[in-house]
Amino acid sequence: MRNVFVLFVLLIVSDSVANNSGISYQGKIVKPDGAPLEGSSVEFRMQIRSPGTENCLLYEEVKTLSMVNSAGVFSITLNDGNGTRIDTPTYPIEKIFSNRATLTLDTSRCSAGTTYAPDLNDGRNFIVYFKDETMSSYEPLPILKLNYVPQALYALESQKVGLFSAANLVRAVDVSGNPVAAPALDPTQLANFNNLVSGTSTQYATASQFNSVQTFAKTVPPTCAAGEVLKSNGTSLSCVAMSTGASYSGITAATGSNSIDNTNYSQTWNWSTATTQSPMSMSANSLTTGSLLSLTTSSSSVNSLNGLLNISNSGTSTSGTLAKFQSNSTAGSGLVILNNGHIGIGTVNPAALLDIVQISKAGAMPSPLSVVGAASSTAGGTGGAIVLTAGAGNGSGTGGAVSITSGAGNGGGGSSLVLNGGSISGSDVSLIAGASGGTGGGSVNIVGGAGTNGYNGGSLTLNGGVNGGGAGKDGNVILANTRGYVGVGTSSPGAMLDVKSTLRLSGSTSGYTQIQVPAAAGSNSLVLPSVSGLKGQVLSNDGAGTLSWKSVPQLTIINRYTGFSALSGTQSNTLVATAPAGLYRMTVFGKNSAMASSGSSCSMLARYYFSSEAGAINTGTIANTLSGTTGGISQGTYTFYHADATEDIRVELQRTAGTCVGDNYRYDVILEQLKEF
Known part of the structure; x- marks a missing residue:
C-alpha cells in the first residue's frame, strides 16, 4: 500500500x-x-x-x-x-x-x-x-x-552533583567494584592522579595495559638485591644477577619444552650490521624423526601474498643466491633459488627458470622428473592436464622451443621416448608447435636417436592404443587429420601423402608389392574412378590422367580380300576407303595348292599404305615365302595406326622370287580394327 x-x-x-x-x-x-x-x-x-x-x-x-x-x-x-x-x-x-x-x-x-x-x-x-x-x-x-x-x-x-556530571566525578571502589571511602590526596598524590587521568602516568598502568599483563606478573614481585634483575620463567618472577654493562648474548639451555605467545604482536630481529656472518644458525646433529624447524598453521586463510614462510630479497640486484637447500653432502644436491628467479635442482647454477640436473651415481638411475596429472574423483570429471608451452616471439622474433630428448646409451641402446595417452577414454597426447607470428608456424620434430659406432639409429614408432576388450577397437594413428601434408622421404610434401622414390605394400604374413617411380620422374597425376568397375574391365587413361574402367578391346574384321592369285608382278587393292582413325592389324595368308614342280617356291612382299602415299610406297612390309611343298601355307601380320580418317587404307602385293602363277597360288588379306577404350 x-x-x-x-x-x-x-x-x-x-x-x-x-x-x-x-x-x-x-x-x-x-x-x-x-x-x-x-x-x-x-x-x-x-x-x-x-x-x-x-x-x-x-x-x-x-x-x-x-x-x-x-x-x-x-x-x-x-x-x-x-x-x-x-x-x-x-x-x-x-x-x-x-x-x-x-x-x-x-x-x-x-x-x-x-x-x-x-x-x-x-x-x-x-x-x-x-x-x-x-x-x-x-x-x-x-x-x-x-x-x-x-x-x-x-x-x-539529577545526574549531576552541583555543576558536575558523571563524566566529571571519580568514584572510589575496591577491587570488586564496591564503593569505599575516598581518602584525601596530598599535592604529590594529586599530581600523580592528574597524570593518571590524562594518560601520561609513568607509575601506573591503564586498565587496557594492565589487562594485557600475564597474571603472575600482576603479583607483588620479589625483592631483588643490588645489581639483580627480574627474570620470568613463564609462571613466576625471580631475581638473577647481572654484571654491570653486560649484554644479553646467550640463551640458557632449557630444561623443558617452552612456548612463546606473542598475542598478535609481531617480533623483528634486526642484524643490519652483519656482512659475512650467519646471524642465526641452528644445528641438530642427532635428529632422527624430529624437525630442526617446524612451521605450521591451522588457518584456512593463510595470507596469499606472504605465505606461511616468506623469504624476500628487497634489493635491486638479480645476481647471487636467494635460498639454498642442500639435501646431502654431495655438492649441488638439493635445491637452489637465485635472485634472478632461476630455480635449480641438482645444480647451483641454473640456466633456466627451472633447471633440473640429475647427479650421476652407480647403478640404475631413478627418474629425475615425474609429472603425473591427478585423476578426477568425480564421475565424468576431467583429469588434470600437463601442459608444456614455450614463450611466444615478440615482433619478428621466433617463439621458444619445447625440446624433449631421451637419454643416449653408453655402450648400450638409447632410451625410448614414450608419450602415452590416458586409458579408458583418457586424454590425448598433443604436441603443438608455436603459432605463426608472420613468418610461418613452428614445426614439431620427433627424431629417433642417432646410431654410433656402426649401430642402427633408433626407430620412431607411432601406435594407437590397445583396445580394452569386448567391442573395443585399437586406436588409430592419424597424420594430417584436417590440414597440412605428410611427407615420407621429403621435407616439402606436395600432397596429403607424398612418398619419395618407393612405396612398398607388405602382405599380412609375407611378401610385398612395391611401386617405384623413375629417379627423374615426370610430374604426372592419375585420377582413379569413383566406382570399382565390372569383372574383366581394365583401367583406361584419357590422355589427361583421368582413369576409367573399360572393357578389354576386341579385334573386328572390317574387310577380307581374297582376289590375289597367279601373282606374276605387282598387284594392289583398296581395303577400306576413308578408314576411321584407329589401330589396325593386317594379316596376309599365302597358300600353295599344287606346286608346278617339286622344290619350287614363290616369294612375295606385302605392303599397306594410305591413299596419299600413291607412287611412294614405303610403309611397313610383310614378307611371305611359299615353300615348294604341295599344300604349303604362309602367314604374316603387321599392326599399324591410322590417323587421318580422310584417307584410304590400301594393300600391295609384289612377287619378289620364284614362280607364282595359276590358281594354285592364292593370297588372302584380312584387315581388322582394334577398337579403342
Whole structure:
C-alpha cells in the first residue's frame, strides 16, 4: 500500500492499571484511493531502535486491532500490557530509555556490533509498521525521533552533583567494584592522579595495559638485591644477577619444552650490521624423526601474498643466491633459488627458470622428473592436464622451443621416448608447435636417436592404443587429420601423402608389392574412378590422367580380300576407303595348292599404305615365302595406326622370287580394327 496519509499525536503516558510506562501513538490511515483503512484485523508492529549507525533493535511489540467503522483512525500504546513483546533479550522500558547503561544484544538485532552504549543526550527512533488481512507484507509509517522534552532536562540535572556530571566525578571502589571511602590526596598524590587521568602516568598502568599483563606478573614481585634483575620463567618472577654493562648474548639451555605467545604482536630481529656472518644458525646433529624447524598453521586463510614462510630479497640486484637447500653432502644436491628467479635442482647454477640436473651415481638411475596429472574423483570429471608451452616471439622474433630428448646409451641402446595417452577414454597426447607470428608456424620434430659406432639409429614408432576388450577397437594413428601434408622421404610434401622414390605394400604374413617411380620422374597425376568397375574391365587413361574402367578391346574384321592369285608382278587393292582413325592389324595368308614342280617356291612382299602415299610406297612390309611343298601355307601380320580418317587404307602385293602363277597360288588379306577404350 502506498501514498498513505497518517496524522499522529505522540504522548508519554503511564498506565494506572498495570503501572507500566508507555508511549501512545495515534493517527489515521488512508488508502491510495482516499478510502480509510477499516480492516477487521489490523496488525501493528512497533519498534524502538538506537539512533546511531549501530541501529540496534531495543524493543519490539506486536498488537492487533479491529478498525471496522473507525474511519481509519487508530490509537495504540506501547508497553500497555495488551501487546506481545517479541524481542529477546528483553530490557525494561525504563532501561531502554535510560542513557546510563550499555545494552548488550546479538548480531541479528544490530546493523553493526552487538552493543549500544548511549550518549547522555541520545534520543531513540520509534518505528511503526502495519498490515491488514488483505496485505502480504508490512507497510512502514514515518519514523519518529524521540527526544528529551524540556521537563526531562530536569531529570538530566539529577545526574549531576552541583555543576558536575558523571563524566566529571571519580568514584572510589575496591577491587570488586564496591564503593569505599575516598581518602584525601596530598599535592604529590594529586599530581600523580592528574597524570593518571590524562594518560601520561609513568607509575601506573591503564586498565587496557594492565589487562594485557600475564597474571603472575600482576603479583607483588620479589625483592631483588643490588645489581639483580627480574627474570620470568613463564609462571613466576625471580631475581638473577647481572654484571654491570653486560649484554644479553646467550640463551640458557632449557630444561623443558617452552612456548612463546606473542598475542598478535609481531617480533623483528634486526642484524643490519652483519656482512659475512650467519646471524642465526641452528644445528641438530642427532635428529632422527624430529624437525630442526617446524612451521605450521591451522588457518584456512593463510595470507596469499606472504605465505606461511616468506623469504624476500628487497634489493635491486638479480645476481647471487636467494635460498639454498642442500639435501646431502654431495655438492649441488638439493635445491637452489637465485635472485634472478632461476630455480635449480641438482645444480647451483641454473640456466633456466627451472633447471633440473640429475647427479650421476652407480647403478640404475631413478627418474629425475615425474609429472603425473591427478585423476578426477568425480564421475565424468576431467583429469588434470600437463601442459608444456614455450614463450611466444615478440615482433619478428621466433617463439621458444619445447625440446624433449631421451637419454643416449653408453655402450648400450638409447632410451625410448614414450608419450602415452590416458586409458579408458583418457586424454590425448598433443604436441603443438608455436603459432605463426608472420613468418610461418613452428614445426614439431620427433627424431629417433642417432646410431654410433656402426649401430642402427633408433626407430620412431607411432601406435594407437590397445583396445580394452569386448567391442573395443585399437586406436588409430592419424597424420594430417584436417590440414597440412605428410611427407615420407621429403621435407616439402606436395600432397596429403607424398612418398619419395618407393612405396612398398607388405602382405599380412609375407611378401610385398612395391611401386617405384623413375629417379627423374615426370610430374604426372592419375585420377582413379569413383566406382570399382565390372569383372574383366581394365583401367583406361584419357590422355589427361583421368582413369576409367573399360572393357578389354576386341579385334573386328572390317574387310577380307581374297582376289590375289597367279601373282606374276605387282598387284594392289583398296581395303577400306576413308578408314576411321584407329589401330589396325593386317594379316596376309599365302597358300600353295599344287606346286608346278617339286622344290619350287614363290616369294612375295606385302605392303599397306594410305591413299596419299600413291607412287611412294614405303610403309611397313610383310614378307611371305611359299615353300615348294604341295599344300604349303604362309602367314604374316603387321599392326599399324591410322590417323587421318580422310584417307584410304590400301594393300600391295609384289612377287619378289620364284614362280607364282595359276590358281594354285592364292593370297588372302584380312584387315581388322582394334577398337579403342
